[in-house]
Amino acid sequence: MFSLVGKVAIVTGAGSVGPGWGNGKATAVVLARQGAAIFAIDVNEAAVEETRAFIESEGGTCVTRRCDMLAAEEVQAAVAACMQRFGRIDILVNNVGGSHPGGPVDMPEEVWDRQIDFNLKTAFLGCKYVIPVMEAAGGGAIVNLSSVAGLRMGGARVHSAYSASKAGVIAFSKSVALGYAKKGIRCNTVVPGLMHTPLVEHRLVRQLGANDAERLIAERHARVPVGHMGTGWDIAHAVLFLVSEEAKYITATEIVVDGGLTASAPV
Numbered sequence: 001m002f003s004l005v006g007k008v009a010i011v012t013g014a015g016s017v018g019p020g021w022g023n024g025k026a027t028a029v030v031l032a033r034q035g036a037a038i039f040a041i042d043v044n045e046a047a048v049e050e051t052r053a054f055i056e057s058e059g060g061t062c063v064t065r066r067c068d069m070l071a072a073e074e075v076q077a078a079v080a081a082c083m084q085r086f087g088r089i090d091i092l093v094n095n096v097g098g099s100h101p102g103g104p105v106d107m108p109e110e111v112w113d114r115q116i117d118f119n120l121k122t123a124f125l126g127c128k129y130v131i132p133v134m135e136a137a138g139g140g141a142i143v144n145l146s147s148v149a150g151l152r153m154g155g156a157r158v159h160s161a162y163s164a165s166k167a168g169v170i171a172f173s174k175s176v177a178l179g180y181a182k183k184g185i186r187c188n189t190v191v192p193g194l195m196h197t198p199l200v201e202h203r204l205v206r207q208l209g210a211n212d213a214e215r216l217i218a219e220r221h222a223r224v225p226v227g228h229m230g231t232g233w234d235i236a237h238a239v240l241f242l243v244s245e246e247a248k249y250i251t252a253t254e255i256v257v258d259g260g261l262t263a264s265a266p267v
């Protein structure tokens, strides 16, 4: 089950912002374990090299590419390089993204623009250059990464641009899915909840936790109905299912991976 032998997968943001397992890094490893050759994209060469080294240490295949997913010409060149190296692209995981707090009054316009680009344009550009390759080959599977921030507005923290852009990712995925349903291309979204990825220690502690990592982590665990945050591996396994042949009838929808968070009342 869930074999990806013979397939080629592009994973964007396949490094991690700090030591440990981000969603993209874990996804690259899980897809490689199932037999896919990984074309791992990241703006941070050192981060994505770690992913490559890990995959190769397990006997998998991984090629890295430094590429800013916000720069169209770099994305186009990366897709061409993947085709040159592997001759096919079966899977695209658009994982680049991240949040910045604030509402419309306090958020500078350039932060708003950057958030929309970071979360939405990166998925747009990935699709823009990969879909023609998939279409020519008769099919493919795309997964875009959203966030529960695009589904529910709970808690004290306002991040209007993140919520709007991650809700946009869900709509974008559905629109791509319907546009290419007859061409054999499926497109779905994975919606992470509170995940304990390196982002928590690397950025959120500074942004939200007044540098008190332990307190912030305990608070995040406590907010989730199952009693703890998820991990990058939980996201990776949802992505694996959606890109596998076993999910061949699943398109234009999303899997929420949040330990019950979106179904619960805001705390």
Ligand SMILES: NC(=O)c1ccc[n+]([C@@H]2O[C@H](COP(=O)([O-])OP(=O)(O)OC[C@H]3O[C@@H](n4cnc5c(N)ncnc54)[C@H](O)[C@@H]3O)[C@@H](O)[C@H]2O)c1
Residues within 6 Å of the ligand: 012, 013, 014, 015, 016, 017, 018, 021, 022, 023, 024, 025, 041, 042, 043, 044, 047, 048, 067, 068, 069, 070, 095, 096, 097, 098, 099, 145, 146, 147, 148, 191, 192, 193, 194, 195, 196, 197, 198, 199, 232
């Ligand atoms: N971590 C969470 O708790 C959480 C929760 C909800 C949603 N998400 C979503 O999951 C996705 C991945 O999150 P994460 O925390 O695992 O990632 P991360 O912050 O660890 O970043 C992964 C990689 O993306 C790379 N990257 C950043 N900008 C890039 C660009 N312009 N082009 C190419 N690479 C770039 C970074 O260098 C990094 O190696 C994001 O879309 C995020 O919004 C994460």
